[in-house]
Amino acid sequence: DSSPFLFSFASLGVKMVAGQLPIEYGYVIFASLATFIVKLYLGGKVGAARTKHKVHLPQMYSPTNNQFNCVQRGHQNMLETLPQAAGACCSLVVSMRRLCQL
Secondary structure (H helix, E strand, C coil): CCCCCCCCHHHHCCCCCCCCCCCCHHHHHHHHHHHHHHHHHHHHHHHHHHHHHCCCCCCCCCCCCHHHHHHHHHHHHHHHHHHHHHHHHHHHHHHCHHHHCC
């Protein structure tokens, strides 16, 4: 067996299905990686807002400054929804190839 991996599932009797990803799947990977840049941008905005409004760590939200809370909540909302959105994006491209080519 010339498996490129150090561990082979064939030794356990597990049969694997080989598949091919469409060439357009590269766009999905690029979009997923681009979210990292957005995450850094929003984190920088929160850091700048912390300095501007004098909200020190470990305090997550300000009890008096609603403007800071909006910036913090925007960043937090992105962090909360990112795993589901990225997972759905990657799995839908594989499972609904014809629909994603439109």
